[in-house]
Amino acid sequence: MSFSLISQEKVTISGTVYDNSNNETLIGVSVYFPDINTGTTTNEYGFYSITIPEGSYRIQVSYLGYTTIQETIGLSIKTTKNFKLIEETESLDEIIIESNIEKINIRTPQMSVNKLNAATIKQIPVVLGEADIIKSLILLPGVTSAGEGASGFNVRGGAADQNLILLDEAIVFNSSHLFGFFSVFNPDVIKDVQLYKGGIPAKYGGRLSSVLDIYQKEGNSKNFNVTGGIGLVSSRLLIEGPLEKEKSSFLVGGRASYAHLFLPLFDNDNKAYFYDLNSKINYRFNEKNNVFLSTYFGKDVFGINDSFVNSYGNTVVNLRWNHLFSDKVFSNLSLIYSDYFYGLILDFVGFEWDSGITNFNLKYDFKHYLNDKLKLSYGINNIYIKFNPGEIIPNREDSGIVAEKLIDKYANEFAAYLEAEHKISDNLTFQYGVRFSNFIRLGQDELNTYQNNQAVVYNDEFKKYESATPTGTENFKRSDVISSFSNFEPRFSMSYILDDNTSIKASYNRMAQYLHLLSNTASPTPLDVWTPSGKYVQPQLLDQFAVGYFKSIKDGEYSLETEAFYKDIKNRIDYINGANLIANNEIETVILNGKARAYGLEVLFKKNEGKFKGWFAYTLSRSEQLTPGRNANEPGINQGNWYSTPYDKTHDFSINASYELNKKWTFNSNFVFQTGQPTNYPVGQYEVQGLNVPIYDDNRRNADRLPAYHRLDISATLTPEKNKNRKWQGEWVFGIYNLYGRQNAASLAFRQNEDTFKNEAVQTSIFGIVPSVTYNFNF
Secondary structure (H helix, E strand, O other): OOHHHHHOEEEEEEEEEOOOOOOEEOOOEEEEOOOOOOOEEEEEEEEEEEEEEOOOEEEEOOOOOEOOOEEEEOOOOOOOOEEEEEEHOOOOOOOOHHHHHHHHHHHHHOOOEEEEEEEHHOOOHHHHHHEEEEEEOOOOOOOOOOOOOOOOOOOOOOOOOEEEEEEOEEOOOEEEHHHOEEOOOOOOOOEEEEEEEEEOOOOOOOOOOEEEEEEEEEOOOOOOOEEEOOOOOOOEEEEEEEOOOEEEEEEEEEEEEOHHHHHHOOOOOEEEEEEEEEEEEEEEOHHHHHHEEEEEEEEEEEEEEEOEEEEEEEEEEEEEEEEEEEEEEEEEHHHHHHHEEEEEEEEEOOOOEEEEEEEEEEEEEEEOOOOOOOOEEEEEEEEEEEEEEEEEEEEHHHOOOOOOOOOOOEEEEEEEEEEEEEEEEEEEEEEEEEEEEEEEOOOOOOEOHHHOOEEEEEOOOOEEEOOOOEEEEOOOOOOOOOEEEEEEEEEEEHHHHHHHHOEEEEEEEEHHHHHHHEEOOOOOOOEEEEEEEOOOOOEEEEEEEEEEEEEEEEEEEEEEEEEEEEEEEEEEEEOOOOOOOOOOOOHHHHHEEEEEEEEEEEEEEOOOOEEEEEEEEEEEEEEEEOOOOOOOOOHHHHHHEEEEEEOOOOOEEEEEEEEEEEOEEEEEEEEEEEEEOOOOOOOEEEEEEEEEEEEEOOOOOOOOOOOOOEEEEEEEOOOOOOOOOOOOOOEEEEEOOOOOOOOOOOOOEEEEEEOOOEEEEEEEEEOEEEEEEEEEEOO
């Protein structure tokens, strides 16, 4: 850079970028000045700000799927300039500059993040034809599932409870419908999805493995619009429009399954269905003040002849205020309510079960664009949490069931953070900061005490761990502090530019997790219970290191991302053999604190442009856990040796491809392969009254594996030409899940055959070939 350029006065240009068709703000838009090789991207609310020397420059505003705006602008005083981008399909005279977004991504120190838009998610073939965010994420490197029909997802060898899932900033505790067949996120309502696997910004905390940050659409403030789809098992409808044109809008989206309605035709009284409802209202008072109110409510019901009914779901409400203090200071204040509930009716026994977790969250975030080399992010976050472990309620007088309430738990989690993105030179950029977190376990009605403060004891005679017997109880007021934990969580990442298309990046982050999902199954279930850190349960602490190589090829037509990572986790919960977690009021008596580690290599190669698009993702990794003895006389779990976690997948690769044949037909496919899930096979057997019973070795945890998992899915989208000149737009999506009918093992059970009396292994598979057809519409 010349001296004359350095000596010039600096001027700030800021504004908001919108979608021209509906006035939705756009996240992550590239605002680039090619003459001085600098730029920025819009934040979560479409706002950008950049300070550069005064003068006349070319400005390029680009976003994937939209026509790039290119114009010359003279800057002599601070300037507010908004942009409205037009989708490429609507444009007549396109200006396509493909490399800008990739150039910004190459230069930013942010790494280990994947982004998907709604259009990409809807193209990916999934089971039963229902577009799904979680199933789409599993096609990315470092992300796996526990198998078909399993809820949650695993990131870089972490457990499902180590993922922070946010919907419009509100915490979602269960991301699955129908025990994992669908996710709770309606694709019609979603605007932006980002998954952070490492190098996690300081504003996020409370989980170790990842942050899934999802933003809903704001609603069309220009025109009334209806979008929907009709499928084999579910349908959805989205209505949006202006309340005050160009200033205020609303959005209401609903989705429901209805396959259970046909069961009575086959004399089947069972039921299994879900529904959810999204809504959002926003009001733009002026250029400096926006208010948003967003909600989500979802519920699942699974029942067998009305004698067994299981229901669970999420409720979230978020009231947000965006305020622009100046052209350099953007703020967002949020007041959030989030609730996860779980209910069970057992009529044949005569009682109901109710449990859940509720939190109230106040957060205030700031983005401060100091100058062209330094941007600050800072804010505070406070969450008050109530845990309802469970309550038994008799539902008939003759049941003989006694009402019982497990003791409620209470906690408060506070955090403050400060982070800087600092451009040291044209080639070197740092992102560094720290998050301070404080977790207080508040008073509860009763808390057990144990001899030597050990809730788990080792029985030397039987060589096994057992639950300790309480020696008494302590009573507290709600305002009392049972335990308090504080942690400084430093974050650091950097990028070094080798050339305009190539960079290397590195990151380190420490994370603290104070909440634990109690589950000793391979996949979380709605019956699993969250518990807070406290007197007998320590918070989990993570140190993660990552290094990567990133390259944009042929002006962004292709891109290559490779990353190596190492994760070290302290105080990871482990369970003694035979642990019972359901309705246990003394949960501390079946858990021990151990540690975990995960390490691996990820590769993502993408083709971003043209009729043929897609990606190849591969992960080579290990995920292991260790719980040593607490003293020299104890062996620990698995004899104190490292063992594979239930979510360890050595090899994981996927291919996603789409091909636009013409205006009418688009074809999509994906192939997935994963190493089989760790499990245990019997090591022997014994006979009881003529029956052979398998023997399992408690000291060989997860020493075996299920068969490898793989499948191929395809889909075709037909967009009739006759719809192009009508307001009503429709398309047909035809799909086949698991094209070659692979019987993937969800589990293996060992038993004695009733006819031959020989031992046999029985494999349980969820899906074979599953065809689907969905009709989507928009008007």
